[in-house]
Amino acid sequence: MTATVPPELVGRLSALQGRMQTVSREEIAEVVSALLSEMQGDLSEDNLKLYAELESLSRYITTAKSEIAALRPDEITAQHLPKATDELDAIVGATEEATNSILAAMETLEAAAGEMPPELGEKVTEAVTQVYEACNFQDITGQRITKVVNALKHIEEKVDALVAAFGDEIAKYKAAHPEEEKPAEEVKKPTDAELLNGPQLPDDASKQAEIDALLASFD
Amino acid sequence: MSVDLNMNVLIVDDYKTMLRIIRNLLKQLGFNNVDEATDGSAALQKLRDKEYGLVISDWNMEPMTGIQLLREVRADAKLKSMPFIMITAESKTENVIAAKEAGVNNYIVKPFNAATLKTKLVTVLGNF
Numbered sequence: 565m566t567a568t569v570p571p572e573l574v575g576r577l578s579a580l581q582g583r584m585q586t587v588s589r590e591e592i593a594e595v596v597s598a599l600l601s602e603m604q605g606d607l608s609e610d611n612l613k614l615y616a617e618l619e620s621l622s623r624y625i626t627t628a629k630s631e632i633a634a635l636r637p638d639e640i641t642a643q644h645l646p647k648a649t650d651e652l653d654a655i656v657g658a659t660e661e662a663t664n665s666i667l668a669a670m671e672t673l674e675a676a677a678g679e680m681p682p683e684l685g686e687k688v689t690e691a692v693t694q695v696y697e698a699c700n701f702q703d704i705t706g707q708r709i710t711k712v713v714n715a716l717k718h719i720e721e722k723v724d725a726l727v728a729a730f731g732d733e734i735a736k737y738k739a740a741h742p743e744e745e746k747p748a749e750e751v752k753k754p755t756d757a758e759l760l761n762g763p764q765l766p767d768d769a770s771k772q773a774e775i776d777a778l779l780a781s782f783d
Numbered sequence: 784m785s786v787d788l789n790m791n792v793l794i795v796d797d798y799k800t801m802l803r804i805i806r807n808l809l810k811q812l813g814f815n816n817v818d819e820a821t822d823g824s825a826a827l828q829k830l831r832d833k834e835y836g837l838v839i840s841d842w843n844m845e846p847m848t849g850i851q852l853l854r855e856v857r858a859d860a861k862l863k864s865m866p867f868i869m870i871t872a873e874s875k876t877e878n879v880i881a882a883k884e885a886g887v888n889n890y891i892v893k894p895f896n897a898a899t900l901k902t903k904l905v906t907v908l909g910n911f
Contacts, residue, residue, distance in 0.1 A: 660798075660799070660800060663800045664799070664800060664803070667800065667803050667804065667807070670807075671807065674807070674811075689811070693808070693811060693897045696804050696807055696808055696897070697804075697894070697895070697896045697897060699800060699804055700801070700804065700893055700894030700895065701894065702798065702800045702801075703796075703798045703800065703801045703872070703893060703894075704872055704893055704894055706798060707843065707872050
C-alpha cells in the first residue's frame, strides 16, 4: 500500500505541528478523520483487520516487556545467582575441611591401634575403616553440588541474554522505581524474618573478636 | 602367584579427601608405595616416569578424565598391559560399557567400602 498524502492535509499537519501546545482535541479528531478518509481508498477490510491485529500484538509486547522489566531479571544475575553459587562453593569447602580433619584424627587413631592389645587394636581399626568409608560422602556431595552450580551458571547465561534484550525496559523501570535501589538498612530496620540470615560465607562472617568489640561498644 | 605388596600403586582423583581415603585403605591392605595424581595428564606423566603395578583412577576430572587416561594407557606400548581400576560416581550402564570397551580391568562405584576395594584388587591382581 503506497498512499500519497494530499498537499492540503500535509499543510494542516504542519500547521498543527507548529503549535502542538495549543491544539485542541477537536482539531486532532478532525485531522485524523480526514487522514482516515484519505486512506480508505487504499485499505481493504482485510488489511485493516491485519493492522488492528498488529497493533494489538504491539500493545501486548509492550505490556509484556514492562512486566518482565518489573521482575528485575538483572537482580537475578547480579545478586541472587552469584550468592547461591558462593553458598554452594562454601558448602564444598567446609565439608572438605571437616572431612580432612576427620581423616587426620582417624589416621592418628589407626596409628595408635598398633600399640593397643591385638583384640582392641583390631576393633579400633575396624571402626576407623568404617569412618574412611563414610567419608566417601564428601566426594559424592561435592560432585552433586558441582552439577547444581553448573545448572545455575546455565540459568545465569539465559537470564543475562534476557537482561540484554530488555535492557532499555529495565533501565526505565529502575528510573521509575528509584526507592528499590536503596540499601535495605537505609529504608528501614530489618524485621525479625530479615534477621534470619543463616551462616555467613567465610569472607563475610564476623570474627569472634569483632563481635566482642561490637558488644563492648555498647558498654 | 602372590601379589607384590611393594609394587607402586598410582591413585588418581581430583578430590584430595578421596585420595587420602583410598591411600589409607590401601595401606590397611598392605600397599605402602602409593603415589597420587589429581588428573589424567598428571597421572600419565607419572606412569611414564616411574614403574607402576596398578592404577586406580576416578573418571570425572579435568583436564584429562579417567577414561581418557585409560585410553592413553592402552595406546601406549609400554603401559598397555597396566592393571587399571576405575573408581567413580559415574554409575550409568553406558559408562561401564565405555570403560570396558576402553580396556578397564574393573569398575568400582562410589561410595564404596573397603571390602569391595579388596575384592576388586584380588580379582585384578590375584590373592594377597
